[in-house]
Amino acid sequence: MCSIGELAQSAGVTVKTVRFYSDRGLLPEACRSAGGHRRYGPEAADRLRLIRSLRALGLPVPDVRRVLDEEAAGERALEDAVAGQLREVASGLKALRWREAGLRLVQECPPGERAERLRLVGAVTAAPSTDVLVRFWRAWLPARMPAGAAAQFLEAAVPQPPDEPAPGQVLAFARLCALVAAPCTGGAPPQPHAHHEAGARGAAVLYGGLAEAYELAAVALRRNGAPQPGEALDCFVAAYASAYGTRDSAGFRRRLAGQLGSDPRLDRYWELVAEVVTPPGGRPEPTAGVAHDWLLAALTAPAAAPAAAPAGRGSGAG
Incomplete structure (x- = not known):
């Protein structure tokens, strides 16, 4: 067993981060000490590292919970969650590319045409819709x-x-x-x-x-x-x-x-x-x-x- 401070130190995170994941049910505590302090088992460090990896990939807390809950059952929760994040990233990159091209369009045009081009480009969303x-x-x-x-x-x-x-x-x-x-x-x-x-x-x-x-x-x-x-x-x-x-x-x-x-x-x-x-x-x-x-x-x-x-x-x- 280890305390919340020891678990946080071993994983390189703050105590506040460990408490956040514990309070949301992602990192269950094994028991409480006589003084009411949280105690975690030896598997908690690996689970905490997995949580951090999933969060670093951009997965929201509900998706992290599904991955952790279904991991043992061999479900495709992780694959589905990663695929969803990839779609979001691709959409975000497309929006950034359109934004960049729009900025270049205004930057490179003659000064007399900038007002019209700003009006036209401003009416199109960064992620263009048809x-x-x-x-x-x-x-x-x-x-x-x-x-x-x-x-x-x-x-x-x-x-x-x-x-x-x-x-x-x-x-x-x-x-x-x-x-x-x-x-x-x-x-x-x-x-x-x-x-x-x-x-x-x-x-x-x-x-x-x-x-x-x-x-x-x-x-x-x-x-x-x-x-x-x-x-x-x-x-x-x-x-x-x-x-x-x-x-x-x-x-x-x-x-x-x-x-x-x-x-x-x-x-x-x-x-x-x-x-x-x-x-x-x-x-x-x-x-x-x-x-x-x-x-x-x-x-x-x-x-x-x-x-x-x-x-x-x-x-x-x-």
Whole structure:
């Protein structure tokens, strides 16, 4: 047996620290002396060292208690607690990197632009959130669109902020958030024609087909290919035909080209998305908006008549 002072000295901590852990049940005392002083058994020193190690890793007292209580039963309490702390550390590091890039953005810009950049960057949290982008698209999509289809669309349309951003990426993300947060004329985002014609369930079919068409168009875009008829365009038209409940034909393509040409444009959104996701010196990946524009240009090309008349799979995000 040892006293509280002897235990504290052996572990290199203060008596106050030992008493703190004892009072919270992390370091049980073996007994009390005749004078009411705490006495600890030989295992207390190892337990105290383990407690200090867990606390040094940042584990809060409740997690330390779970680790100590479940250690003998072979539970995964320690693994889970450490994993949780790692997630917190990663989140904190990302916030610091965004803060650093934001500071560099202000430091390196011309004096005449600092006020605007301070306003833009100040509106973005240190750990950037995409909530404002998600709200924008949810207001833009049909209200009763199936949840799974809406989630798939949001995954493609909402860029994830990079963990280690360059100042330019921070500026692009701040501008993107400011763009979608600006009030729309009439109080609601303008809707493409397809949302009215296809309805909520038709829109789900439409966006599922468009995702495939955009991927096919992205292949040509990476090769710097000019817009032209082919598999990507056929898939693009088929998505609309399926959503509208009709068939692909030369007449349908002419009507579709007219509709898409008059739909509201979101070009600035996609330009900023490309800046957010492209690291400095990297080659921009084709966004859904860029792929949509490529396909629309292919649709309006002179030789855009269908090679066949496939039954389609089911508005563009251009």
